[in-house]
Amino acid sequence: MSDRALLETRGLSRLFGxxxxxxxxxxxxxxxxxxxxxxxNGAGKTTLFNVIAxxxxxxxxxxxxxxxxxxxxxxxQLARLGxxxxxxxxxxxxxxxxxxxxxxxxxTRGRAEVFAALLRTGGQRREERWMSDEALRTxxxxxxxxxxxxxxxxxxxxxxxxxxxxRALVSQPKLLLLDEPAAGLNASECLTLVDLIDRIQERGITxxxxxxxxxxxxxxxxxxxxxxxxxxxxxxxxxxxxxxxEVVEAYLGRSGTFTRRR
Amino acid sequence: MSRSxxxxxxxxxxxxxLVVAFALLPLVYPQEYFVHLLALSAISTILxxxxxLVFGYAGQISIAHGxxxxxxxxxxxxxxxxxxxxxxxxxLAAGAMAAMWSLVLVPIVRLRGPYLAVATLGFxxxxxxxxxxxxxxxxxxxxxxxxxxxxxxxxxxxxxARMYYLCLACAILIYFGLRRIVSSRFGRAxxxxxQNEEAARSCGIDxxxxxxxxxxxxxxxxxxxxxxxxxxxxxxxxxxxxxxxSIQIILMIVVGGLGSLEGAxxxxxxxxxxxxxxxxxxxxxxxIYGLLVIVFMAFGKKGLIGLLQSAVVLARRRLRRTTSxxxxxxxxxx
Numbered sequence: 068m069s070d071r072a073l074l075e076t077r078g079l080s081r082l083f084g085x086x087x088x089x090x091x092x093x094x095x096x097x098x099x100x101x102x103x104x105x106x107x108n109g110a111g112k113t114t115l116f117n118v119i120a121x122x123x124x125x126x127x128x129x130x131x132x133x134x135x136x137x138x139x140x141x142x143x144q145l146a147r148l149g150x151x152x153x154x155x156x157x158x159x160x161x162x163x164x165x166x167x168x169x170x171x172x173x174x175t176r177g178r179a180e181v182f183a184a185l186l187r188t189g190g191q192r193r194e195e196r197w198m199s200d201e202a203l204r205t206x207x208x209x210x211x212x213x214x215x216x217x218x219x220x221x222x223x224x225x226x227x228x229x230x231x232x233x234r235a236l237v238s239q240p241k242l243l244l245l246d247e248p249a250a251g252l253n254a255s256e257c258l259t260l261v262d263l264i265d266r267i268q269e270r271g272i273t274x275x276x277x278x279x280x281x282x283x284x285x286x287x288x289x290x291x292x293x294x295x296x297x298x299x300x301x302x303x304x305x306x307x308x309x310x311x312x313e314v315v316e317a318y319l320g321r322s323g324t325f326t327r328r329r
Numbered sequence: 330m331s332r333s334x335x336x337x338x339x340x341x342x343x344x345x346x347l348v349v350a351f352a353l354l355p356l357v358y359p360q361e362y363f364v365h366l367l368a369l370s371a372i373s374t375i376l377x378x379x380x381x382l383v384f385g386y387a388g389q390i391s392i393a394h395g396x397x398x399x400x401x402x403x404x405x406x407x408x409x410x411x412x413x414x415x416x417x418x419x420x421l422a423a424g425a426m427a428a429m430w431s432l433v434l435v436p437i438v439r440l441r442g443p444y445l446a447v448a449t450l451g452f453x454x455x456x457x458x459x460x461x462x463x464x465x466x467x468x469x470x471x472x473x474x475x476x477x478x479x480x481x482x483x484x485x486x487x488x489x490a491r492m493y494y495l496c497l498a499c500a501i502l503i504y505f506g507l508r509r510i511v512s513s514r515f516g517r518a519x520x521x522x523x524q525n526e527e528a529a530r531s532c533g534i535d536x537x538x539x540x541x542x543x544x545x546x547x548x549x550x551x552x553x554x555x556x557x558x559x560x561x562x563x564x565x566x567x568x569x570x571x572x573x574x575s576i577q578i579i580l581m582i583v584v585g586g587l588g589s590l591e592g593a594x595x596x597x598x599x600x601x602x603x604x605x606x607x608x609x610x611x612x613x614x615x616x617i618y619g620l621l622v623i624v625f626m627a628f629g630k631k632g633l634i635g636l637l638q639s640a641v642v643l644a645r646r647r648l649r650r651t652t653s654x655x656x657x658x659x660x661x662x663x
Binding site for chain 2: 120122141142143146147151152154158159160161162163167170171172174175177179180181183184185187191194195198234235238
């Protein structure tokens with residue numbers, strides 16, 4: 068099994084001061100799957116993403132990516148290895164155009180540095196052309212072609228979310244971490260998102276999805292992992308998770324407590 | 330497609346007219362002092378464009394730029410005076426030396442905002458103290474005298490006018506070089522860092538490395554400017570290179586407009602010529618200086634160049650409105 072895992076964590080923990088955000092967390096994400104990550108607020112989902120993406124160092128434990136120990140790698144190294152993410156609170160380059168934002172996602176695929184730019188070598192010009200073609204293709208894929216020259220900060224909220232997905236997607240990552248991509252989207256935008264995630268999976272990209280909107284999670288994910296207080300509470304298919312009494316309890320409280328109080 | 334190419338032709342034409350105008354200036358106003366000021370403006374332009382890369386594009390507040398200028402000036406002067414190096418080599422060595430010294434900043438580039446500002450201020454003070462105290466090398470507070478004029482082949486740049494043309498040519502070359510850099514993958518990475526460091530990191534940009542490279546390029550250009558300055562004024566004094574020099578360069582790009590090379594050019598020329606023409610009111614010179622900066626800040630980050638651009642846009646819109654209303658009038662007349 069383990070040789071098919073794209074991402075694996077072993078006993079991963081992260082503390083903030085004395086506060087435990089995640090503790091002894093194990094997860095195994097197979098290549099090509101869409102894995103949902105749910106749990107009540109403060110369960111440690113975003114912390115887990117930040118550790119996997121290298122924005123936070125783990126306090127202990129390991130992260131293996133394609134079988135290689137990458138714990139403690141910095142964010143830009145992991146991005147280069149093929150782990151890309153979006154942020155819960157949008158992190159766009161607000162003063163750049165939509166196209167430029169997506170081109171930034173291609174940084175690791177380019178090679179031209181200062182001298183190549185100064186001399187405007189053939190390779191550099193070819194690379195620039197390739198980057199903007201590639202970015203335009205991605206804009207088409209996420210349905211933002213018509214906004215290529217719009218300033219990112221001028222986009223409607225839902226399209227900003229799509230743009231961030233596009234920026235993460237353009238480099239053909241191996242693992243895409245989506246942190247609450249549906250937050251603030253309306254019902255039809257959510258459907259578009261689910262469809263987009265399906266198409267991303269078809270491209271062979273593995274997706275991890277943190278999301279509060281259960282309709283999105285249940286539709287998009289093959290397997291769901293539930294976190295509570297930094298621990299893994301349950302794992303299984305959407306149907307199994309919905310039927311799991313522990314999960315229901317974590318979200319809604321113990322059944323009957325409400326009536327007993329009265 | 331044709332629209333962008335016609336825009337390109339217009340850009341090239343505009344640049345050409347500017348270049349020719351600047352080249353003709355010493356012929357129209359041949360007073361030596363004025364030409365000297367023009368040469369200083371060209372040098373300021375190089376300084377401002379270099380700092381623009383660090384400050385305007387990458388968003389890093391650096392007060393070290395004047396120090397790199399000083400390092401370049403002393404390097405070039407000393408190499409020619411003591412070792413008899415030819416100008417071209419001394420000129421390039423000045424850039425290289427300044428770039429090398431920028432590596433001193435490597436441990437502090439991870440600092441942000443005010444912390445970086447204070448650390449680079451420390452660097453500026455350090456360099457000034459070295460220039461002041463290492464008398465065996467720099468002649469200390471007496472300064473370096475009789476710095477020779479540049480010579481390229483059989484050409485000696487002895488007169489102010491010739492020096493001006495040399496400085497102008499360098500400034501133009503550096504302008505085009507930097508323009509290529511800022512519109513490249515490297516330049517975009519710097520802008521990304523300025524706008525959102527976390528997002529830049531998650532795009533795979535090694536933020537620290539790019540900041541180091543950015544300082545390196547900027548320091549190199551400042552070193553080149555220093556070399557030109559040394560051979561223009563023929564005399565160097567450590568007090569020309571205190572942190573106040575860095576502040577002056579910052580003022581240039583703030584007034585001209587952050588994040589644009591053209592803004593740096595406009596700001597550098599104004600902030601170099603203005604104090605000279607304010608000399609008559611020496612007591613209030615700094616006051617006027619300061620007031621101007623406050624006024625320009627009120628126009629926002631875009632500075633003078635931003636003001637100019639919005640004026641052009643406004644004028645064009647008005648023009649279009651009047652022509653379209655003409656069209657309307659014709660229709661109704663029919």
